Amino acid sequence: MTINQDTLDHLLNRRSVSIKNLQEPAPSVDDIKTILKAGARVPDHNKRVPWYFITFEGQARQDIAPLLREAYKTHDPSATDAKLDLESQRFMNAPLVIGVVSRIRQKKPQAWEQILSAGAACMNICHAAHALGYGANWLSQWYSYNDHFKKGLGLDERDNIAGFIYIGTPTCPNEERERPYLSKIVTSWSPDVKLNKGDEMYDKPKYDAPEAGFELPQ
Numbered sequence: 001m002t003i004n005q006d007t008l009d010h011l012l013n014r015r016s017v018s019i020k021n022l023q024e025p026a027p028s029v030d031d032i033k034t035i036l037k038a039g040a041r042v043p044d045h046n047k048r049v050p051w052y053f054i055t056f057e058g059q060a061r062q063d064i065a066p067l068l069r070e071a072y073k074t075h076d077p078s079a080t081d082a083k084l085d086l087e088s089q090r091f092m093n094a095p096l097v098i099g100v101v102s103r104i105r106q107k108k109p110q111a112w113e114q115i116l117s118a119g120a121a122c123m124n125i126c127h128a129a130h131a132l133g134y135g136a137n138w139l140s141q142w143y144s145y146n147d148h149f150k151k152g153l154g155l156d157e158r159d160n161i162a163g164f165i166y167i168g169t170p171t172c173p174n175e176e177r178e179r180p181y182l183s184k185i186v187t188s189w190s191p192d193v194k195l196n197k198g199d200e201m202y203d204k205p206k207y208d209a210p211e212a213g214f215e216l217p218q
């Protein structure tokens with residue numbers, strides 16, 4: 001058995017980069033292709049390809065501004081002009097934005113599984129971007145749930161936005177954030193065992209957790 005330590009290190013250390021720390025340069029054409037290929041290489045029950053991708057590069061991030069502006073008016077009819085201007089510039093927050101749309105193709109497999117596959121596509125896109133040295137951040141924000149925006153973009157009733165992945169070059173080293181205690185959420189099953197569902201800790205709106213709580217239950 002060969003251990004791929006680089007991959008393990010990547011999986012165990014990757015984390016999102018705040019969009020305020022994402023700057024030019026954007027991924028190159030070849031890098032974008034690599035990122036999209038990774039996004040399209042995910043488990044997908046019955047090979048339905050239940051997702052598609054929309055890239056916003058360069059001027060396109062500005063060209064989407066009028067749609068974001070109009071959509072925000074429906075999101076908050078009392079928004080000031082200054083707020084509308086601000087919201088219209090959302091896609092300028094990173095050099096590259098990739099929209100991942102979950103599209104239900106058929107009755108089978110269950111819609112839930114098709115949606116999960118779109119989530120996997122989002123994560124693979126983040127992994128590939130980070131592996132190439134870029135920073136990435138998976139965001140939904142208000143416009144992912146805005147009907148005016150979705151319609152204007154060309155989505156229909158079979159589509160849901162799984163997320164927008166903001167990608168760019170990180171301007172500073174990343175800070176770690178807390179991680180879950182595995183002992184609270186992992187169960188080594190045996191008959192009559194009580195499942196560790198994490199409720200006592202993670203049902204709370206706020207909880208104490210160390211930066212890395214990765215120990216397994218005894």
Ligand SMILES: Cc1cc2nc3c(=O)[nH]c(=O)nc-3n(C[C@H](O)[C@H](O)[C@H](O)COP(=O)(O)O)c2cc1C
Nearest residue numbers: 014015016017018137138139140141142162163177
């Ligand atoms: C589906 C989905 C949507 C998200 N939308 C937002 C968002 O709109 N705004 C936000 O601040 N974070 C959002 N996040 C969280 C960011 O991705 C966050 O940076 C990430 O959870 C950090 O985790 P990491 O340190 O493991 O990379 C979202 C996460 C997911 C999975």
